[in-house]
Amino acid sequence: MSKMDDDYLLDKAASGARLVPEEGLVLYAQADLLDLGLAADAVRQLRVPGNLVTYLVDRNVNYTNVCTTNCQFCGFYRPPGHAEAYVRTYEEIGQKLAELASVGGTRVLMQGGHHPDLPLTWYTGLLRYLRKNHPTIELDCFSPSEIDNFATVFKMTIPEVLVELKAAGLAGVPGGGGEILDDEIRRRVSPLKQSAQGWIDVEREAQRLGLATSATMVIGFGETLEHRMNHFMRLRDLQDYSLAEHGNGFTAFIAWTVQHSELTSLGRSKRKEEYGATATEYLRHMAMSRLMLDNFKHLQASWVTQGPKIGQVSLKFGIDDFGSTMLEENVVSNAAHDTYDKMGEREIHHYIRDAGYIPAKRDTSYNILQVFENAADSESVPTLPAVAPRQTQDVIPLLVN
Secondary structure, eight states, X not given: OOTTOHHHHHHHHHTTOOOOHHHHHHHHHHSXXXXXXXXXXXXXXXXXXXXXXXEEOEEEEESBOBOSSOOTTOSSOBOTTOTTOOBOOHHHHHHHHXXXXXXXXXXXXXXXXXXXXXXXHHHHHHHHHHHHHOTTSEEEEOOHHHHHHHHHHHTOOHHHHHHHHHXXXXXXXXXXXXXXXXHHHHHHHOTTSOOHHHHHHHHHHHHHTTOEEOEEEEEOSSOOHHHHHHHHHHHHHHHHHHHHHTSOOOSEEEEEEOOOSTTSHHHHSTTGGGSOOOHHHHHHHHHHHHHHOTTOOEEEOOHHHHOHHHHHHGGGTTOOEEEEOOSOOOTTTTTOSSSOOOOOHHHHHHHHHHTTOEEEEEOTTXXXXXXXXXXXXXXXXXXXXXXXXXXXXXXXXXXXX
């Protein structure tokens, strides 16, 4: 049997052995989808044995939609001075955290655009305000690209920015803005955003400082399998380094497919049919993620973009975490009309149980807070509070052909 034969490589991967990129590309390109799922599920049991599927109660808060980066797949941002541009007040953001705390939430994932004018003291003041008034909520805020923008606007280094933010209460740096960590793709879809190495540098520094970090990936930009493999290798290499040097690497990996409609430049492009990815491609990709990212313990489903049924199926393709309740989400929602609808804990429990697993509530660091062994246990969880419905925004100008 050839060492590049599908069966040989699947057996190797399922045993937990490390695949080199060339081996991964063979499997990604030609292995049977269900065989990939079986191998990924076997590795999931090696990394996270048992029948629990975890989830998190959190909320995405967007403190501003002002941005100067103009990514082609974004329908959320507004340029400075736009009639729909906003910056939330401390009190408005605090109210969102109070609503989150009322349903047992433990983390806020707060991101915004690349605002050119807010001073550093606005951000540090916000963190201190939230830490003082909502001490039970972990503050995972500002994606690597935002941190990079801070360094540029404030004329500081990345380490200096992160030290200031951590002192004010920052607990983690979410992995947004990863998209595809290959500059050939980034120059085409987000040319004003930081480079692939820039994203890696911010996450490496955050890990050195002991902050929580996650890794993300978005497929469907017209990239090749080689581009996706480059992304995997950048993440795996950084994880090797940070775990060895600091014992603090990425907590989890999350991937999803490009979401676009006429609200985004991609969706209004004459090449729009070339973008996006199918549910089958998503499942294949998640299985490959589990096989290639052998130093990542947790993989998270993206029911927000794929819908809860595909999120449920993905639990058989190497994923051990269903994601979060996401009491509020605006960025994906403003790129696509019909993928996001908030989900309560009881609904998450239903999808996890229906797939044959036991739901378990966790925190950001994957500490188990409560296991719901029986369906009757789900009756004890609070229902989601009413939140203001998302307002559909006007489309932004066409930026690509």
